[in-house]
Amino acid sequence: MLPSPASTAPPANTAIRRLRGDRSPAEFAAAVRRAAREIGEQVSCDARYVGRLESGEIRCPNYAYERVFRHMFPGLTPADLGFAPRQAVRGRRTTAPPAAPLEPTYEESDVQRRAFMTGGPAAFATALLPQQRAAAPARAGAAEVAAVHDAVRQIRLHDDRHGGDGLYTQAAGALRGAYRLLDDTSHSAATGAGLASGAGELAISVGWLAHDSGRLPEARSHYAEALATARMAGDPALEVHAFCNTSFLARDAGRHREAVRAAQAAQVLARDLGSARLLSLLALREAGGLAGLGERRRCELALARAHTLFGHGAADADPGWMSFFGEAELAGLEAQAWSALGRPGRAAGAARHAVLLQDPHFVRNLALYQAELAINLHRAGSRAEAASVAGSARRLLPTLRSTRVHTMLTTL
Structure with a gap:
């Protein structure tokens, strides 16, 4: 006998209803949006x-x-x-992304991820989950x-080796x-500084x-949290x-002026840190935002x-x-800037340089540079070479979990 609709409906959240009190749903939604702005979040409640x-x-x-509600209450x-525990709601993805050739390798890489995250210090930190x-x-x-x-x-x-999906x-x-260690334990000033640095x-x-x-919205929230911790x-x-x-x-999200402002703010702070390589990376971040604005x-x-x-x-x-930032990354970010400026020839030249320089063990970056090269070769009219490079990038995908790179190749 099939269950009735009533028996499968989720239970009402009486806690949220009680917290809303006498406010109308629209008034409560406005309060949520206002609380979000107070902590630098953006929600469309x-x-x-x-x-x-x-x-x-x-x-x-x-x-x-979740962060907004913690701020409000x-x-x-x-x-x-x-609310139910997050792990009970979302579960673990058990199927691969759409491309069929990826399926045989997904479970293997997922096993590696589980082993990685359940061993050693990561398990120690994860054991302090508030939900548990x-x-x-x-x-x-x-x-x-x-x-x-x-x-x-x-x-x-x-x-570095595989990408962010699944982790x-x-x-x-x-x-x-x-953050629970930072907020809920007693500790010395030195330990507090170490916890704050590590949490950030x-x-x-x-x-x-x-x-x-x-x-992307979750990423922005985490970066804002790190910025607040640093300050x-x-x-x-x-x-x-x-x-x-x-x-x-911000550059990837199309907020190019924000990308420029953030890079410039970072450069002001970094001048006293004694790292020319850091300033080089920040100049590239600024260049990426400027390219998006068309300011050649x-x-x-x-x-x-x-x-x-x-x-x-x-x-x-x-x-x-900054261990990722070498000559290959320099060339790769330059390629992205030229591409955004509508200069596919120059972009392809920089991307080709990035591919040649990249350590093949870092699969995600190698696939990224190859995708960038293929896209710009295609735009420059070199269709056959573009197809060949795209094929090389696609062969890397079974060991890669990066939505960004998958999207680039799918678009191509």
Whole structure:
């Protein structure tokens, strides 16, 4: 016997209805949007969304809404707000992206991701998930600081090789655990600084996973969280990193003026950090935004500045997170700028240089540069070569989980 519609309907969320109080759904929605602006979030809450919340149709809101509700109702957990644990709602993806050839390799890479995220320090941080109500240690010390920073390193290592898809949910859990350590434990000033630095870097890493896997609003939220952490902790190096990633995200989202402003703000802060390579990367971020605005001359000047700064060489002051930034990345970002300016010939030349220089072990970047090369060869009229390069990139996809690169190739 089939269940009746009433028996399969989700339970109403009486907690949210109680918190709305005497306000109409539209008034409550306005309060949600106002709270979002207070913490730098952007949500499109309206009366219909409130109705979906109260009916139980939305069993667990996305991360942006979760942050807003935490701001509106401090001290209340998602469970207190009537929401189900995120892992119980979303589950784990078990099928590959649309391209059929990818299916045989997905389970293998997914097993690798599970092993990566369930071992070592990442498991320690994930164990502190608020939804699980795990007890944080009463006092945090060097071991907890090391665990958070090791989680950052492990996430970056795996992302460098494969991309962000499939890793984001687990990494976001580690991030919540890190902030729980920072907020819910007693600790010395030095430990607090270490936790803040680690949590901020972890927020940026999780934001990048969101960016790479196509979750742009979530990425923006995580970067804003990292920026707020940096400012509260008085950590200019962390603030520069957050601005750098914010600029990159804004460019990809089509907010080119924001990309330029964020890159320029980062450059002001980075002048005292002693890293010419960092300033080179930030000049490239600015160039990407300027290219999107069609400001060719200013973009060319920023590119020239990036090359000059890069030529100063590496230094002890170069941040550890910039390990990805070598000659290949310099050429790849230059290719993207020329492409945005409508110069496919120059873009293809830079992209070809990036492909030749890239370490083949870093599959995501190699596929990205090949995709950029193929797209610009196609635009420049070299259709046969474009098809050949695109075929090479496609052969890398079975070991790659990056929505950004998949989208580029699909578009081509």
